[in-house]
Amino acid sequence: MTPQDQLNELSKNLWWSWNPDALTLFTRLNRHAFQSSRNNPLMALKYAKRDALEDPYVIEQIDSVYRKFRRYMDEPGGQEAGPRVSYFCMEYGLHESMPLYSGGLGILAGDHVKAASDVGLPFTAVGLFIREGYFRQYFDEQGRQHDDYPAIDVTNHAVELVTDENGRAIVVTVHSGDEPIHLRAFRLQVGKSTLYLLDSDFSENPYWIRFLTRRLYQGDRITRLQQEIILGIGGLRILKALGVETDVYHMNEGHCAFLSLELLNDALASGMNLERASKHVREQCVFTTHTPVPAGHDRFAPEQFNWAMSTMRRELGMDERTMLSFGRVNADDDAEEFTMTILGLKLARAANGVSKLNGEVARRQWHHLYSDRSVDEVPISHITNGIHLPTWASPASRTFLRVNLGSWTNDREKQSTWDRIDEVSDANLWEYRRKLRQNLIDFVNRQVQHQTLPQKSLLNPRALTIGFARRFATYKRAPLLFSDVDRVADLFSKYERNIQVIYAGKAHPKDEGGQAFIQQIYELSQRAEFKGRLIFLENYNMEIGRMLVSGCDVWLNNPRRPYEASGTSGQKIALHGGLNLSILDGWWPEGYDGSNGWAIGHEASHEIKDPEIQDAEDAEFLYRTLESEVLPLFNKRGEDGLPKEWISMIRSSIRSLTYQFSAHRMILDYVNDMYREPVGEVV
Numbered sequence: 001m002t003p004q005d006q007l008n009e010l011s012k013n014l015w016w017s018w019n020p021d022a023l024t025l026f027t028r029l030n031r032h033a034f035q036s037s038r039n040n041p042l043m044a045l046k047y048a049k050r051d052a053l054e055d056p057y058v059i060e061q062i063d064s065v066y067r068k069f070r071r072y073m074d075e076p077g078g079q080e081a082g083p084r085v086s087y088f089c090m091e092y093g094l095h096e097s098m099p100l101y102s103g104g105l106g107i108l109a110g111d112h113v114k115a116a117s118d119v120g121l122p123f124t125a126v127g128l129f130i131r132e133g134y135f136r137q138y139f140d141e142q143g144r145q146h147d148d149y150p151a152i153d154v155t156n157h158a159v160e161l162v163t164d165e166n167g168r169a170i171v172v173t174v175h176s177g178d179e180p181i182h183l184r185a186f187r188l189q190v191g192k193s194t195l196y197l198l199d200s201d202f203s204e205n206p207y208w209i210r211f212l213t214r215r216l217y218q219g220d221r222i223t224r225l226q227q228e229i230i231l232g233i234g235g236l237r238i239l240k241a242l243g244v245e246t247d248v249y250h251m252n253e254g255h256c257a258f259l260s261l262e263l264l265n266d267a268l269a270s271g272m273n274l275e276r277a278s279k280h281v282r283e284q285c286v287f288t289t290h291t292p293v294p295a296g297h298d299r300f301a302p303e304q305f306n307w308a309m310s311t312m313r314r315e316l317g318m319d320e321r322t323m324l325s326f327g328r329v330n331a332d333d334d335a336e337e338f339t340m341t342i343l344g345l346k347l348a349r350a351a352n353g354v355s356k357l358n359g360e361v362a363r364r365q366w367h368h369l370y371s372d373r374s375v376d377e378v379p380i381s382h383i384t385n386g387i388h389l390p391t392w393a394s395p396a397s398r399t400f401l402r403v404n405l406g407s408w409t410n411d412r413e414k415q416s417t418w419d420r421i422d423e424v425s426d427a428n429l430w431e432y433r434r435k436l437r438q439n440l441i442d443f444v445n446r447q448v449q450h451q452t453l454p455q456k457s458l459l460n461p462r463a464l465t466i467g468f469a470r471r472f473a474t475y476k477r478a479p480l481l482f483s484d485v486d487r488v489a490d491l492f493s494k495y496e497r498n499i500q501v502i503y504a505g506k507a508h509p510k511d512e513g514g515q516a517f518i519q520q521i522y523e524l525s526q527r528a529e530f531k532g533r534l535i536f537l538e539n540y541n542m543e544i545g546r547m548l549v550s551g552c553d554v555w556l557n558n559p560r561r562p563y564e565a566s567g568t569s570g571q572k573i574a575l576h577g578g579l580n581l582s583i584l585d586g587w588w589p590e591g592y593d594g595s596n597g598w599a600i601g602h603e604a605s606h607e608i609k610d611p612e613i614q615d616a617e618d619a620e621f622l623y624r625t626l627e628s629e630v631l632p633l634f635n636k637r638g639e640d641g642l643p644k645e646w647i648s649m650i651r652s653s654i655r656s657l658t659y660q661f662s663a664h665r666m667i668l669d670y671v672n673d674m675y676r677e678p679v680g681e682v683v
C-alpha cells in the first residue's frame with residue numbers, strides 16, 4: 001500500500017476526529033488548507049504539498065498512524081456479539097468540519113456513535129444530510145446576530161453516496177400528502193460505526209422538496225413535519241433497501257419517532273392485527289427524551305398531520321383518528337395535537353431521560369399519559385449522558401494524561417486510572433493548567449482578529465478565566481452574571497487583571513430574546529470596566545468548545561431549573577481539571593460532591609418557581625459564591641506561589657467526575673439497560 005493509499009483510507013473515516021496523531025499528520029500536508037477548512041483532512045490531502053509527501057519522516061508517520069487505525073478497526077471492543085442497533089437522530093456533532101448539529105443533542109449523538117464504535121457494538125446511525133447546517137453566525141456593527149448558510153460540498157468531505165452494485169444511487173421514496181419525496185443517502189464512516197445521512201437535494205425532486213434536507217431546525221411546521229417523515233420513514237426504508245439487520249431501534253428524541261409507524265406498517269403488512277403489530281413494534285424500539293422544555297417537543301396540528309401523513313395512513317389502512325391516537329394523550333380529544341414524544345413513548349418498550357434528575361422531571365412531565373399509575377411508576381428511567389473522552393481531550397492534556405496516568409484511553413472507565421492524579425505534584429498540575437489557559441488565550445487572540453464582532457483581547461494567562469458557551473436559549477440565562485452590572489464591575493475592579501470571562505454561543509435565528517442576550521454581552525464588552533477581559537467569540541462550534549473547555553478555570557452554567565436535561569460541556573471541563581460553577585440541574589447534582597466545584601442555589605428540584613424570583617435568588621447566590629469562594633480561593637497563594645486549596649479542587653474534579661461521565665460508561669449502560677432484550681414481560 002502506498003502512503004497515498006493509506007492517507008486516502010485514513011481521510012475517509014472520522015476516526016481521525018478523535019486521534020490527534022492523525023490530525024497532526026494532515027496539518028503537516030498543508031497547514032493552511034487544513035486550518036482554513038475548519039480542520040478538514042480532505043482539504044489538507046487535496047492540497048497536500050509535494051515536499052511533505054516526499055518527506056521520509058512524514059511517510060513514516062503516515063504508516064504509523066495508518067497501522068494504529070487498522071489496529072483500532074481490527075481489534076475487538078468487547079460488544080461485537082451485542083444487539084444490532086439502529087440509532088436515529090436529527091443531528092450529529094462529530095467534528096467542526098461537518099456542521100450537522102446545533103447543540104447538546106447533536107454532540108451527544110456524535111459521542112454516542114463514537115463510543116459504540118470503541119466497544120465494537122454493531123451500530124448503524126441514521127440522520128439527515130443537513131448540508132447548510134444550523135447556520136453560520138456573524139454580526140453587524142450594532143452587535144446584532146445574522147445568519148448565513150454556507151453549504152457542505154460533498155466532494156470535499158468524507159461522505160460517500162450509497163449506490164447499488166451498478167454504481168447507481170439507491171433511492172427510496174416517502175410521501176408528504178400525495179407528493180413523493182425521493183431520498184438518497186450518503187454514508188459516513190465513524191470508526192466501526194456507519195452513519196447514513198438522508199438527502200432530498202437532487203434532481204429527481206422539485207425545488208421545494210430539494211430544500212427540505214438543507215437546514216436544521218429552520219422553516220415552518222410543515223417543513224419540520226416533512227423532515228421528520230424523511231428521517232423516520234425514509235431512514236427505515238433506506239436501511240431496508242440496504243439490508244441492514246436490526247435487533248433494536250433507538251429513537252433518540254422525538255424527531256425520528258415516525259420510524260415506529262413504518263415498523264407498524266411492516267408488521268400490519270405481514271398479517272398481524274393492530275394490537276399484535278403494536279406490541280411487535282414496541283419490542284423492537286427504545287426511546288430517549290432529552291428536554292423538559294415544552295418547545296423542544298414537536299407537536300403538529302391534526303389537520304397538518306392528517307394532510308402530510310395521508311399516504312402513510314392509506315398504507316397502514318387506518319382512519320385518521322386511530323392514527324392520531326398514537327401521538328395523543330387522549331385518543332378521543334379531536335383538538336389535541338399529535339406529539340412526537342408521545343408516539344415515541346407509546347411505541348417503545350423502554351424509555352429514558354438523560355440524567356437522574358431529568359428522569360424524575362420526565363416522569364412528572366409525562367405522568368398524564370399513564371394516569372392509572374403513580375408518578376414513580378411512569379416507565380421512564382434514566383441514563384446520564386457522558387462525553388467521548390478521546391474527542392474532547394485537548395492535545396496538551398493527552399500528553400499530560402499519558403505521562404501521568406498511563407494508558408488512560410484504554411482504562412478510562414476505571415476510577416483507579418484517575419486516582420493517579422493525586423501522585424502529580426502541585427507545581428506540575430498548576431503548570432499544566434497554566435499551559436492550557438495560555439493555549440486558550442493564544443487561540444482567542446487569533447480568533448478575534450477574524451471575527452465580524454469587534455472584540456479586543458487583553459486576556460491574561462495568569463487570571464481566573466471563566467467560560468460560558470452554549471446555545472443562547474433564554475432559559476440558559478447567559479447574562480445572569482451581569483444582572484447587577486455594578487456588582488460585577490466592582491469584582492472586576494477589585495481583582496483588576498485577575499478575572500476574565502469568555503462567552504460563545506448561537507441564538508436561534510427566530511429567538512429574539514436569545515439574540516438580545518448576545519447583544520447585551522457585546523455592549524458590556526465595550527465598556528471600559530470590562531474591555532479586553534469580557535470577550536464574546538463568534539460562531540460557536542466544536543473547535544471553540546474544545547478550546548474553551550480545556551483552558552477555562554471555571555465553567556459557568558446557570559440555566560433556569562429544571563430545564564437543563566443533562567448538559568455535557570461541564571463534563572468536558574472536568575476532564576481538563578477545570579471547575580464547574582453550576583446550578584444543580586441536569587447532570588451536576590450527580591457529579592457535585594462539595595469538593596469538586598460549586599453549586600449555585602439550592603438543591604436539585606423539579607419544582608418550577610416564579611422565574612423572576614428564581615433569577616434574583618440565583619444571581620445573588622452566584623455573586624456570593626464568586627466573591628467569597630471562587631476568587632479568594634484562586635488568589636490564595638502559599639509561599640511557593642501555588643493556590644493549594646484550588647489545586648486540591650482540581651484533583652477532586654478530575655478524580656471524581658471523569659470516569660463516571662464518559663460516553664464509554666454511557667454506551668455500556670445503554671447496552672445493558674436498554675438495548676438488550678428485556679427480561680420478563682413487555683409493558
Ligand SMILES: *Cc1c(COP(=O)(O)O)cnc(C)c1O
Binds near residue numbers: 104567
Ligand atoms: C459540549 C457541547 C455542547 C453541549 O453542551 P451543553 O453543556 O449542553 O451546552 C454544545 N455545543 C458544543 C459545541 C459543545 O462542544
